[in-house]
Amino acid sequence: MTSPPTPILQARGLVKRYGHVTALDGADFDLMPGEVLAVIGDNGAGKTSLIKALTGALQPDSGEIRLDGEPVRFRDPLDARRHGIETVYQDLAIAASLDIATNMFLGREVRKPGLLGTVFRMLDKKRMREESARHMAELKIGLRSLTQPVESLSGGQRQGVAVARAVAWATNVVVMDEPTAALGVKESGQVLDLIRQVRDRGTPVVLISHNMPHVFEIADRVHVQRLGRRVAELSPRDHSMAEVVAIMTGALQLSDGKSVVHDEDAAKAIGL
Amino acid sequence: MAVTQATTHATLPRRLAATPVAGPLVALLLACLFFGVNSGQFFTGPNFSLIIQQVMVVGTLAIGQTLIILTAGIDLACGAIMAFGGIVMTKLAVDTGLPPVLALAAGLAVCAGFGLVNGLLVTRISLPPFIVTLGMLNVVFALTHIYSDEQTVTELPALLTVLGQTFQVGQTNVTYGSLLTILLFVLFAYLLGSTAWGRHVYALGNSPEVARLTGIRTGRLTVGVYTVAGLVYGIAALLLVSRTGVGDPQAGQTDNLDSITAVVLGGTSLFGGRGLVLGTLVGALIVGVFRNGLQLMGVPSIYQTLITGILVILAVTVDQLSRRRNR
Numbered sequence: 001m002t003s004p005p006t007p008i009l010q011a012r013g014l015v016k017r018y019g020h021v022t023a024l025d026g027a028d029f030d031l032m033p034g035e036v037l038a039v040i041g042d043n044g045a046g047k048t049s050l051i052k053a054l055t056g057a058l059q060p061d062s063g064e065i066r067l068d069g070e071p072v073r074f075r076d077p078l079d080a081r082r083h084g085i086e087t088v089y090q091d092l093a094i095a096a097s098l099d100i101a102t103n104m105f106l107g108r109e110v111r112k113p114g115l116l117g118t119v120f121r122m123l124d125k126k127r128m129r130e131e132s133a134r135h136m137a138e139l140k141i142g143l144r145s146l147t148q149p150v151e152s153l154s155g156g157q158r159q160g161v162a163v164a165r166a167v168a169w170a171t172n173v174v175v176m177d178e179p180t181a182a183l184g185v186k187e188s189g190q191v192l193d194l195i196r197q198v199r200d201r202g203t204p205v206v207l208i209s210h211n212m213p214h215v216f217e218i219a220d221r222v223h224v225q226r227l228g229r230r231v232a233e234l235s236p237r238d239h240s241m242a243e244v245v246a247i248m249t250g251a252l253q254l255s256d257g258k259s260v261v262h263d264e265d266a267a268k269a270i271g272l
Numbered sequence: 273m274a275v276t277q278a279t280t281h282a283t284l285p286r287r288l289a290a291t292p293v294a295g296p297l298v299a300l301l302l303a304c305l306f307f308g309v310n311s312g313q314f315f316t317g318p319n320f321s322l323i324i325q326q327v328m329v330v331g332t333l334a335i336g337q338t339l340i341i342l343t344a345g346i347d348l349a350c351g352a353i354m355a356f357g358g359i360v361m362t363k364l365a366v367d368t369g370l371p372p373v374l375a376l377a378a379g380l381a382v383c384a385g386f387g388l389v390n391g392l393l394v395t396r397i398s399l400p401p402f403i404v405t406l407g408m409l410n411v412v413f414a415l416t417h418i419y420s421d422e423q424t425v426t427e428l429p430a431l432l433t434v435l436g437q438t439f440q441v442g443q444t445n446v447t448y449g450s451l452l453t454i455l456l457f458v459l460f461a462y463l464l465g466s467t468a469w470g471r472h473v474y475a476l477g478n479s480p481e482v483a484r485l486t487g488i489r490t491g492r493l494t495v496g497v498y499t500v501a502g503l504v505y506g507i508a509a510l511l512l513v514s515r516t517g518v519g520d521p522q523a524g525q526t527d528n529l530d531s532i533t534a535v536v537l538g539g540t541s542l543f544g545g546r547g548l549v550l551g552t553l554v555g556a557l558i559v560g561v562f563r564n565g566l567q568l569m570g571v572p573s574i575y576q577t578l579i580t581g582i583l584v585i586l587a588v589t590v591d592q593l594s595r596r597r598n599r
Contacts, residue, residue: 057485078487089485095478097545102471107487109468121467 006069008033008204009054009085009173014063016049023049024060025228031173036195036205038215038236041225042248047208048177050225054206055087055175056080067172078107084171090178093162096151100143101125101132103150104165135168136160139197156187163194167203174198175206180214192218212241224248292539293551295590299537300558307565314568317444324446327534327560328453329354329515330527331553332508334534335460336387336501338552341535342464343497344477344544345394345401349386349409350505351527355520356416357383357509361432362425362519372431380506386412387502391495409528416521425519436514449511456507460549473497477544533580534559537587558583 011029015022024046031037041047052058054065056074065072067083074080077087094103105128111117112124129146136143141160143153150158159179166174176195180188188211195205195218209215215222216236224232224247232247232254246252252261307314333350340347361379364370370378386408393404435449464470472493475483484490512523538555540547562583563576 077485081487087485093482095475095482095486095545097478098471098474106471106475106483109471111468121469123466123468123471125466 005033007031007066008068009206010066010069011050011054012064012066014050014053014060014065016046016053016058016060022228024053024063026063027225027228028230029054029223030233031204031206032221034199034202034204035220036199036207036218037221037223038207038209038219039223039225040209040212040215040244040248045225045248046228047225049228051087051175051177051206051208054080055085057087081169084169085173085175086166086170087175088159088162088166088177088179090181094150094158094165097149099149100136100146100153100161101129103161104128104132104135104168108169131168132164135164139164139167139194141194154187155183156190159183159187159191160194163191163198167198167201170203172203173206174203175208177208178210179207180209180211188214212245215244216241224254226250291548292541292546293548293554294539296537296539296551296554296558296587300554300561303558303561303565307561307568311565311568314565317442319564319568321444321446321450323557323560323564324450324453325515326564327556328447328450329508329512330530330534330559331556332453332456332511333505333527333531334538334552334556335456335549336504336508337531338535338538338540338547338549339460339464339473339497339501339504340401341532341540341542342473342477342544342547343494344480345494345498346405346532346542347390347498347501348402348405348528349390349412350501350508350531351524351529352409352412352416353383353386353502354505354509354512354527355522355524356386356412356419357506358513358523359416359420359425359519359521361509362428362513363420365429365432366425366427366519372429375429376431376510379509380503383506383509384499384503387498387500387505388495390502391498394498395491395494413525420519420521422521424521426517428513428517428519432510433514433517435511436517447515449514452507453511454553456504457549457553464549469493469496474545477546479545530559533584536584536591539587539591541591542588555587 007030009029009031011027014024014027016024027046027050029050039047039051049058053060056077056079072083074083095106098106110124110128112122116122117124132146139160141157141164143157150161153161163176163179179191183191192214195207198205207215207219219236222234222236222244223230224234224244226248234244234254243252247254313319333354337347337350357379360382361375364378365372365375390404390408393399394401435452436447438445438447464473472483472488475486475488476490476493480490513519516523534556535547535552536542536555537558538547538551538553540551559580562579566576566579567573
């Protein structure tokens with residue numbers, strides 16, 4: 001048996017408390033190379049806190065995060081981005097009145113070479129447009145023009161821009177928070193296709209989602225978060241959707257890869 | 273997301289039509305046409321030079337106002353800060369006997385300082401810009417009157433009035449101040465349109481949270497915008513002093529709101545993140561052309577105020593309706 005590969009992103013014993021509320025209660029996390037990992041959990045299970053800790057948006061009180069086996073500590077989201085972890089936030093991905101190319105390079109603008117760039121701080125708009133076009137084409141996102149403001153795009157196209165930006169800059173991990181929550185059926189399908197493409201290019205994806213069919217359609221593994229901890233890691237091929245939901249709500253527990261009824265009434269109530 | 277060829281350019285006519293300045297520019301041209309037909313004096317070099325002189329102070333103030341409105345803020349104190357800056361630079365030069373250069377620098381620094389304080393109150397204590405600058409309006413107004421002792425400062429050194437002097441272009445006298453105002457508009461159009469700083473100002477106005485998550489230091493950026501706006505008010509103070517030849521504690525009282533009028537008429541959205549500083553130039557010129565044209569036609573000045581008010585409401589209505597359509 002070969003030794004298991006090092007997780008790209010790993011967390012051990014993350015704790016985060018807000019006064020008397022414990023958002024993370026010793027949470028673990030493992031993301032393996034080249035996979036789509038879905039993080040699911042009921043409201044208040046600590047999904048968001050976990051993801052925020054992993055992307056630098058909050059600092060855990062204790063616990064350890066390792067990137068490629070090396071301990072890291074992210075001061076803020078920018079710090080996490082410098083380490084190659086890109087996040088697509090649910091509704092907060094893009095600046096609506098700015099165009100696609102500007103959004104792709106927002107906060108990481110490219111200046112013209114020579115004096116124009118160093119003294120006059122002039123942006124190299126042409127190069128940013130060209131590189132944006134290349135990134136969009138790689139993900140097969142077709143748009144009429146990269147100079148149109150993002151607010152003129154459909155919801156799916158906007159999400160496409162946000163994903164393309166994340167992928168363009170992510171050297172290690174892409175994290176997506178509910179990327180399909182605000183989208184229709186067709187547009188959701190397009191975003192799921194994008195996620196597959198991102199994985200197939202070799203970048204692992206962390207997907208936070210409430211949508212079980214989407215999770216089962218796309219995830220290689222599922223991380224179940226409950227009461228501030230990871231209560232299960234499983235493959236969607238070995239478990240039914242009802243089982244996973246039962247684990248999420250505490251009706252079942254996973255032990256040695258088998259589900260064990262933990263709360264008989266609750267299990268019956270959901271038909272197991 | 274159908275697979276089509278992504279083009280990197282929109283066609284020029286489409287881009288022109290899409291800019292927020294298209295509407296105001298058409299309005300300005302129509303106004304010029306109307307007054308040109310109704311008054312023989314309108315389309316003359318000296319008259320245009322006069323219009324620019326009349327709008328240069330409020331136009332310069334409106335540059336700072338544009339920066340702040342683009343971040344979804346507002347500045348109700350810009351005229352008051354300018355008046356105080358004017359008193360500081362003239363009084364220090366004339367009464368205190370400071371070298372004119374130092375007096376000028378002190379006036380500019382004081383204006384930038386008020387901008388800095390506004391910016392810090394907005395970011396550090398998260399106060400609404402409306403309230404901060406409303407309070408500051410009263411504070412600065414009072415300081416102006418206390419420091420000046422209600423006295424107008426006269427007999428200014430040459431440095432403080434040189435921008436009011438003129439040079440000849442053909443038959444027309446143009447003030448150096450008008451030239452400086454135009455240069456400032458060009459400078460800020462460049463900074464907003466072609467530098468990362470400008471892009472960040474727009475992103476901040478769109479959504480502070482989006483801007484923060486893309487790694488923009490929104491607090492520092494906001495403080496910077498208010499401080500730069502303050503510095504621009506200081507330059508407006510110099511223009512005001514050179515145009516009138518005195519330091520006047522009563523100056524600038526209508527300019528607080530007139531600068532907002534220019535910004536709004538120029539197509540910049542009060543909700544932030546949308547608009548162009550060259551639009552503000554057009555907006556200021558619209559006000560100037562209406563005042564001037566109506567005067568040439570012999571319309572009483574109170575009707576000029578009436579028409580300006582109606583124009584503002586029209587401009588905001590157009591902005592609101594176009595936002596609704598985009599949604």
